[in-house]
Amino acid sequence: MIFPSGTVINAEVADTPETRERGLMFRDHLPKGGGLLFTFEVEKPYAFWMKNCKFPIDIIWMDRTKKIIYISRDTPPCTSEPCPTYGPKKENALYVLEVAAGFAKKENLKPGMAIQF
Numbered sequence: 001m002i003f004p005s006g007t008v009i010n011a012e013v014a015d016t017p018e019t020r021e022r023g024l025m026f027r028d029h030l031p032k033g034g035g036l037l038f039t040f041e042v043e044k045p046y047a048f049w050m051k052n053c054k055f056p057i058d059i060i061w062m063d064r065t066k067k068i069i070y071i072s073r074d075t076p077p078c079t080s081e082p083c084p085t086y087g088p089k090k091e092n093a094l095y096v097l098e099v100a101a102g103f104a105k106k107e108n109l110k111p112g113m114a115i116q117f
Contacts, residue, residue, distance in 0.1 A: 001035070001037065001097070001115055001116065001117040002115070002116040002117070003107050003109070003113075003115055004107075004109075004113050004114070004115075005107055005108075007107060008033070009033060009034065009035045009097075009099060010031075010033055010034055010035070011034065011035040011036060011037040011097060011117075012034070012035070012036050012037070013036075013037050013039060014036055014037065014038045014039070015038075015039045020038050020040075023036060023038070023048075023053075023098065024036055024053050024057065024098055025051065025052040025053060026052055026054070027053075027054065028054055028055070029054075029055055030055075030057070030098075030099065030100050034099075035097050035098055035099040035100075036097070036098045037095060037096070037097050037117070038095065038096040038097070038098075039094070039095055040093070040094055040095070040096075042094075043063065043064055043092035043093060043094045044092055044093070045087060045088045045089060045090060045091060045092055045093065046061070046087055046093050046096060047085040047086065047087040048072075048075075048085065048086050048087055048096065048098075049078060049083040049084065049085050049086070050075060050076065050077045050078045050083060050084075050086075051078045051083045052078075053077040053078065054077060055077065055101070056074050056075055056076050056077065056101035057075050057098045057099060057100060057101050058071065058072065058073050058074065058075065058098070058099050058100070058101055058102070058103050058104040058105075059071070059072040059075050059086060059087075059096060059097070059098050060096065060097040060098075060099070060104065060109065060115075061087060061088055061091070061093040061095075061096050062093060062094065062095040062096070062097070062115060063091070063092060063093060063094060063095075064094045065114070066095065066114055066115050066116065066117065067111075067112060067113065067114050067115075068109060068110065068111050068112065068113050068114075068115065069088055069091040069092075069093060069111055070087060070088035070091060070093070070111065071104050071109060071110075071111070072086040072087070073101070073104050073105060074101045074102065075101070097115070
């Protein structure tokens with residue numbers, strides 16, 4: 001994945017119900033320069049939670065044209081039930097990227113920017 005600054009992220013792909021459900025659960029960290037890209041068949045305002053996650057992340061929602069529609073920065077792990085959910089309320093996403101916390105700030109990401117992949 002290539003960001004507007006030229007930064008490249010090597011993202012794993014979660015493209016099945018099982019891999020999307022598992023996400024980053026139970027992992028101790030993301031590799032440097034890594035991420036997890038969720039791909040969906042249908043555009044919807046997908047909500048994400050941080051159940052069984054061990055570290056904070058930035059979550060970036062993109063539409064079918066790969067433009068950012070929403071960003072949850074420094075999203076914390078869930079520490080008690082019920083876990084809060086994060087995501088756009090009305091905008092439809094086809095892709096969601098999870099990266100290390102602070103990445104969106106470092107890259108100065110904003111809705112409307114396009115990501116190449």
